[in-house]
Amino acid sequence: MIEKKQEQLTLKQYTESNKAAWNEVMPLHQKAAKERWDNAFIQPGFICLEKHELDLITRIGIQEKSIAHLCCNNGIELLSIKNLGAGECVGFDISELAIQEARERAKRSGIDCQYVQSDVYDIGPEYTARFDMVYFSAGGLGWLPNLKLLFAKVARMLRRDGALCIHEIHPFSEMLPFDNYEGDDVLRVIEPYFMAEPYVEYAGLDYVGGTEYDSTIPQYWFVHTLSDIQMAMIQNQIALEYFAEYETDISAGHQRIEQAKAGIPLSYALLGRKGDTR
Ligand SMILES: C[S@@+](CC[C@H](N)C(=O)[O-])C[C@H]1O[C@@H](n2cnc3c(N)ncnc32)[C@H](O)[C@@H]1O
Secondary structure, eight states, X not given: OEEEXXXXXXXXXXXXXXXXXXXXXXXXXXXXXXXXXXXXXXXXXXXXXXXXXHHHHHHHOOTTOOEXXXXXXXSHHHHHHHHTTOSSXXXXXXXXXXXXXXXXXXXXXXXXXXXXXXXXXXXXXGGTTOEEEEEEOTTOGGGOSOHHHHHHHHHHHEXXXXXXXXXXXXXXXXXXXXXXXXXXXXXXXXXXXXXXXXXXXXXXXXXXXXXXXXXXXXXXXXXXXXXXXXXHHXXXXXXXXXXXXXXXXXXXXXXXXXXXXXXXXXXXXXXEEXXXXX
Protein backbone atom coordinates (compact mmCIF):
# COMPACT_ATOMS: atom_id res chain seq x y z
CA MET A 1 0.00 0.00 0.00
CA ILE A 2 1.57 3.26 -1.11
CA GLU A 3 0.33 6.67 -0.11
CA LYS A 4 1.58 10.14 -0.84
CA LYS A 5 2.66 11.74 2.40
CA GLN A 6 1.33 15.22 3.05
CA GLU A 7 3.07 15.96 6.34
CA GLN A 8 6.70 17.17 6.11
CA LEU A 9 9.20 15.56 8.46
CA THR A 10 12.77 16.54 9.25
CA LEU A 11 15.60 14.78 7.44
CA LYS A 12 16.42 12.88 10.65
CA GLN A 13 12.82 11.74 11.12
CA TYR A 14 12.82 10.34 7.59
CA THR A 15 16.15 8.55 7.92
CA GLU A 16 15.41 7.15 11.40
CA SER A 17 12.12 5.71 10.23
CA ASN A 18 13.80 4.16 7.19
CA LYS A 19 16.48 2.71 9.46
CA ALA A 20 13.85 1.04 11.65
CA ALA A 21 12.18 -0.40 8.53
CA TRP A 22 15.51 -1.82 7.30
CA ASN A 23 16.35 -3.31 10.69
CA GLU A 24 12.92 -4.89 10.71
CA VAL A 25 13.38 -6.61 7.32
CA MET A 26 17.03 -7.66 7.60
CA PRO A 27 16.30 -10.94 9.47
CA LEU A 28 14.00 -11.96 6.60
CA HIS A 29 16.65 -11.13 3.99
CA GLN A 30 19.18 -13.08 6.04
CA LYS A 31 16.91 -16.08 6.37
CA ALA A 32 16.51 -16.17 2.59
CA ALA A 33 20.04 -15.41 1.40
CA LYS A 34 22.72 -15.14 4.10
CA GLU A 35 23.99 -18.71 3.83
CA ARG A 36 24.07 -18.51 0.03
CA TRP A 37 26.21 -15.34 0.10
CA ASP A 38 28.43 -16.77 2.86
CA ASN A 39 29.13 -19.83 0.72
CA ALA A 40 29.64 -17.76 -2.43
CA PHE A 41 32.25 -15.43 -0.93
CA ILE A 42 34.26 -18.29 0.53
CA GLN A 43 35.28 -18.94 -3.10
CA PRO A 44 38.38 -16.84 -3.87
CA GLY A 45 37.69 -13.91 -6.21
CA PHE A 46 33.89 -14.28 -6.19
CA ILE A 47 32.05 -11.33 -7.80
CA CYS A 48 28.33 -10.58 -7.80
CA LEU A 49 27.90 -7.44 -9.89
CA GLU A 50 25.28 -6.81 -12.55
CA LYS A 51 26.91 -6.41 -16.00
CA HIS A 52 26.34 -2.64 -16.38
CA GLU A 53 27.50 -2.14 -12.80
CA LEU A 54 30.69 -4.02 -13.60
CA ASP A 55 31.16 -1.90 -16.78
CA LEU A 56 30.81 1.29 -14.75
CA ILE A 57 33.25 0.22 -12.06
CA THR A 58 35.88 -1.08 -14.46
CA ARG A 59 35.46 2.05 -16.67
CA ILE A 60 37.04 4.24 -13.98
CA GLY A 61 39.75 1.72 -13.07
CA ILE A 62 39.72 0.69 -9.42
CA GLN A 63 43.03 -1.14 -9.01
CA GLU A 64 44.45 -0.12 -5.61
CA LYS A 65 41.90 2.74 -5.43
CA SER A 66 40.12 3.60 -2.18
CA ILE A 67 36.38 3.07 -2.44
CA ALA A 68 33.41 4.06 -0.25
CA HIS A 69 30.06 2.33 -0.86
CA LEU A 70 27.18 4.35 0.65
CA CYS A 71 23.98 2.47 1.59
CA CYS A 72 25.97 -0.77 1.22
CA ASN A 73 23.42 -3.04 2.96
CA ASN A 74 24.95 -6.52 3.52
CA GLY A 75 28.19 -5.50 1.80
CA ILE A 76 28.30 -7.99 -1.06
CA GLU A 77 28.92 -5.44 -3.83
CA LEU A 78 31.86 -3.99 -1.91
CA LEU A 79 33.32 -7.47 -1.34
CA SER A 80 33.11 -7.93 -5.12
CA ILE A 81 34.83 -4.58 -5.72
CA LYS A 82 37.61 -5.60 -3.35
CA ASN A 83 37.93 -8.92 -5.18
CA LEU A 84 38.37 -6.94 -8.43
CA GLY A 85 41.55 -5.35 -6.99
CA ALA A 86 40.45 -2.19 -5.14
CA GLY A 87 42.54 -0.77 -2.30
CA GLU A 88 40.88 0.45 0.92
CA CYS A 89 37.16 -0.41 0.85
CA VAL A 90 34.71 1.08 3.35
CA GLY A 91 30.95 0.45 3.32
CA PHE A 92 28.47 2.65 5.19
CA ASP A 93 24.89 1.74 6.08
CA ILE A 94 22.36 3.01 8.62
CA SER A 95 21.14 -0.49 9.56
CA GLU A 96 23.05 -2.18 12.40
CA LEU A 97 21.87 -5.61 11.24
CA ALA A 98 23.06 -5.06 7.68
CA ILE A 99 26.47 -3.87 8.91
CA GLN A 100 26.80 -6.78 11.32
CA GLU A 101 26.12 -9.25 8.48
CA ALA A 102 28.61 -7.47 6.19
CA ARG A 103 31.34 -7.50 8.85
CA GLU A 104 30.82 -11.18 9.64
CA ARG A 105 30.99 -12.18 5.99
CA ALA A 106 34.11 -10.09 5.31
CA LYS A 107 35.80 -11.75 8.28
CA ARG A 108 34.71 -15.27 7.35
CA SER A 109 35.80 -14.90 3.73
CA GLY A 110 39.08 -13.14 4.61
CA ILE A 111 38.30 -10.12 2.40
CA ASP A 112 39.64 -6.85 3.77
CA CYS A 113 36.60 -4.52 3.74
CA GLN A 114 35.54 -2.30 6.62
CA TYR A 115 31.90 -1.62 7.37
CA VAL A 116 30.65 1.40 9.31
CA GLN A 117 27.17 1.81 10.78
CA SER A 118 26.14 5.39 10.05
CA ASP A 119 23.46 7.54 8.52
CA VAL A 120 25.19 8.77 5.33
CA TYR A 121 24.40 12.36 6.39
CA ASP A 122 26.40 11.79 9.61
CA ILE A 123 29.60 10.31 8.11
CA GLY A 124 32.40 11.89 10.13
CA PRO A 125 35.35 14.17 9.28
CA GLU A 126 37.80 11.25 9.48
CA TYR A 127 36.55 10.28 6.00
CA THR A 128 37.21 13.69 4.42
CA ALA A 129 39.28 13.55 1.19
CA ARG A 130 39.86 9.84 1.72
CA PHE A 131 38.32 8.13 -1.32
CA ASP A 132 38.97 7.85 -5.08
CA MET A 133 35.41 6.69 -5.65
CA VAL A 134 32.12 7.00 -3.79
CA TYR A 135 29.62 4.46 -5.02
CA PHE A 136 25.81 4.04 -4.85
CA SER A 137 24.22 0.82 -6.09
CA ALA A 138 20.63 -0.19 -6.85
CA GLY A 139 18.01 1.12 -4.45
CA GLY A 140 20.25 3.43 -2.41
CA LEU A 141 19.40 7.02 -3.41
CA GLY A 142 15.64 6.75 -2.96
CA TRP A 143 15.95 6.47 0.83
CA LEU A 144 17.81 9.76 1.05
CA PRO A 145 15.68 12.90 1.35
CA ASN A 146 18.15 15.62 0.32
CA LEU A 147 20.46 15.14 -2.68
CA LYS A 148 22.22 18.52 -2.43
CA LEU A 149 23.34 17.73 1.13
CA LEU A 150 24.17 14.17 0.15
CA PHE A 151 26.45 15.17 -2.73
CA ALA A 152 28.09 17.82 -0.51
CA LYS A 153 29.00 14.92 1.78
CA VAL A 154 30.20 12.88 -1.22
CA ALA A 155 32.33 15.79 -2.49
CA ARG A 156 33.95 16.12 0.94
CA MET A 157 34.73 12.40 1.08
CA LEU A 158 36.37 12.40 -2.38
CA ARG A 159 39.99 13.15 -3.09
CA ARG A 160 40.82 15.62 -5.84
CA ASP A 161 39.62 14.16 -9.16
CA GLY A 162 37.71 11.46 -7.28
CA ALA A 163 34.63 9.89 -8.89
CA LEU A 164 30.99 9.67 -7.89
CA CYS A 165 29.58 6.45 -9.39
CA ILE A 166 25.89 5.60 -9.38
CA HIS A 167 24.18 2.50 -10.75
CA GLU A 168 20.52 3.05 -10.01
CA ILE A 169 16.86 2.46 -10.73
CA HIS A 170 15.76 4.93 -13.44
CA PRO A 171 13.33 7.56 -12.07
CA PHE A 172 11.24 7.32 -15.25
CA SER A 173 10.39 3.71 -14.33
CA GLU A 174 8.78 4.86 -11.08
CA MET A 175 5.85 6.17 -13.11
CA LEU A 176 4.95 2.66 -14.29
CA PRO A 177 3.24 -0.23 -12.46
CA PHE A 178 5.32 -2.64 -10.42
CA ASP A 179 5.03 -6.40 -10.96
CA ASN A 180 2.41 -6.75 -8.20
CA TYR A 181 0.04 -4.45 -10.13
CA GLU A 182 -3.06 -6.43 -10.98
CA GLY A 183 -3.77 -4.97 -14.41
CA ASP A 184 -2.24 -6.19 -17.67
CA ASP A 185 -1.29 -2.79 -19.00
CA VAL A 186 2.16 -2.60 -17.45
CA LEU A 187 3.22 0.24 -19.75
CA ARG A 188 0.54 2.61 -18.45
CA VAL A 189 1.73 5.75 -16.65
CA ILE A 190 0.11 5.59 -13.20
CA GLU A 191 2.30 7.94 -11.16
CA PRO A 192 3.75 11.39 -11.81
CA TYR A 193 7.44 11.89 -12.61
CA PHE A 194 7.69 15.03 -10.49
CA MET A 195 7.03 14.28 -6.81
CA ALA A 196 7.36 17.04 -4.23
CA GLU A 197 6.77 14.56 -1.39
CA PRO A 198 8.06 11.06 -0.76
CA TYR A 199 5.99 7.91 -1.04
CA VAL A 200 5.15 6.42 2.34
CA GLU A 201 4.79 2.68 2.51
CA TYR A 202 4.04 0.21 5.33
CA ALA A 203 4.38 -3.13 3.64
CA GLY A 204 6.86 -5.57 2.33
CA LEU A 205 10.54 -4.73 2.06
CA ASP A 206 11.32 -8.43 1.74
CA TYR A 207 12.11 -8.46 -1.96
CA VAL A 208 14.75 -11.12 -1.21
CA GLY A 209 12.69 -13.84 0.51
CA GLY A 210 9.27 -12.71 -0.69
CA THR A 211 7.61 -12.80 2.76
CA GLU A 212 4.65 -10.44 2.87
CA TYR A 213 4.00 -8.57 6.10
CA ASP A 214 2.34 -5.41 7.36
CA SER A 215 4.65 -3.08 9.19
CA THR A 216 3.80 -0.29 11.61
CA ILE A 217 6.96 1.54 10.53
CA PRO A 218 6.58 4.01 7.67
CA GLN A 219 9.25 3.80 4.96
CA TYR A 220 9.90 7.00 3.01
CA TRP A 221 10.97 6.72 -0.63
CA PHE A 222 12.04 9.78 -2.59
CA VAL A 223 11.89 9.85 -6.37
CA HIS A 224 14.88 11.89 -7.54
CA THR A 225 14.47 12.97 -11.15
CA LEU A 226 17.43 13.10 -13.55
CA SER A 227 17.43 16.89 -13.24
CA ASP A 228 17.45 16.67 -9.40
CA ILE A 229 20.51 14.43 -9.62
CA GLN A 230 22.34 16.63 -12.11
CA MET A 231 21.52 19.85 -10.23
CA ALA A 232 22.81 18.37 -6.96
CA MET A 233 26.04 17.48 -8.80
CA ILE A 234 26.35 20.99 -10.29
CA GLN A 235 25.72 22.55 -6.85
CA ASN A 236 28.66 20.54 -5.49
CA GLN A 237 31.10 20.97 -8.40
CA ILE A 238 30.81 17.36 -9.51
CA ALA A 239 31.03 17.27 -13.31
CA LEU A 240 29.16 14.68 -15.36
CA GLU A 241 31.65 12.48 -17.19
CA TYR A 242 29.57 9.49 -18.32
CA PHE A 243 25.88 8.63 -18.37
CA ALA A 244 24.07 5.58 -19.80
CA GLU A 245 20.48 4.33 -19.63
CA TYR A 246 19.44 0.69 -19.81
CA GLU A 247 16.35 -1.46 -20.27
CA THR A 248 17.55 -3.75 -17.47
CA ASP A 249 15.43 -3.97 -14.31
CA ILE A 250 17.62 -3.69 -11.21
CA SER A 251 14.72 -2.91 -8.84
CA ALA A 252 13.49 -6.53 -8.68
CA GLY A 253 10.03 -5.04 -9.27
CA HIS A 254 9.84 -4.27 -12.98
CA GLN A 255 10.46 -7.68 -14.50
CA ARG A 256 7.27 -7.56 -16.56
CA ILE A 257 8.33 -4.27 -18.16
CA GLU A 258 11.81 -5.59 -18.90
CA GLN A 259 10.29 -8.67 -20.52
CA ALA A 260 7.96 -6.50 -22.63
CA LYS A 261 11.10 -5.11 -24.39
CA ALA A 262 9.24 -1.86 -25.00
CA GLY A 263 12.22 0.49 -24.94
CA ILE A 264 11.62 1.75 -21.40
CA PRO A 265 14.60 3.03 -19.36
CA LEU A 266 14.72 0.97 -16.15
CA SER A 267 18.22 1.66 -14.87
CA TYR A 268 21.12 4.03 -15.43
CA ALA A 269 24.84 4.35 -14.77
CA LEU A 270 26.44 7.69 -14.00
CA LEU A 271 30.00 8.80 -13.44
CA GLY A 272 30.74 12.26 -12.02
CA ARG A 273 34.13 13.78 -11.32
CA LYS A 274 34.86 16.13 -8.44
CA GLY A 275 36.17 19.49 -9.68
CA ASP A 276 39.66 20.76 -8.96
CA THR A 277 38.47 23.68 -6.91
CA ARG A 278 37.97 21.99 -3.53
C1 LIG B 1 18.29 -1.58 -1.31
S1 LIG B 1 19.66 -1.39 -0.22
C2 LIG B 1 20.85 -0.86 -1.38
C3 LIG B 1 22.09 -1.73 -1.37
C4 LIG B 1 22.17 -2.86 -2.36
N1 LIG B 1 22.21 -2.42 -3.71
C5 LIG B 1 21.07 -3.88 -2.15
O1 LIG B 1 20.26 -4.05 -3.06
O2 LIG B 1 21.04 -4.53 -1.13
C6 LIG B 1 19.30 0.12 0.62
C7 LIG B 1 20.17 0.33 1.85
O3 LIG B 1 20.17 1.72 2.18
C8 LIG B 1 20.33 1.83 3.56
N2 LIG B 1 19.98 3.18 3.98
C9 LIG B 1 18.77 3.78 3.92
N3 LIG B 1 18.84 5.04 4.40
C10 LIG B 1 20.12 5.25 4.76
C11 LIG B 1 20.83 6.35 5.31
N4 LIG B 1 20.20 7.49 5.62
N5 LIG B 1 22.15 6.21 5.56
C12 LIG B 1 22.79 5.05 5.29
N6 LIG B 1 22.18 3.95 4.76
C13 LIG B 1 20.86 4.07 4.48
C14 LIG B 1 19.42 0.75 4.11
O4 LIG B 1 19.72 0.41 5.44
C15 LIG B 1 19.66 -0.38 3.10
O5 LIG B 1 20.63 -1.28 3.58
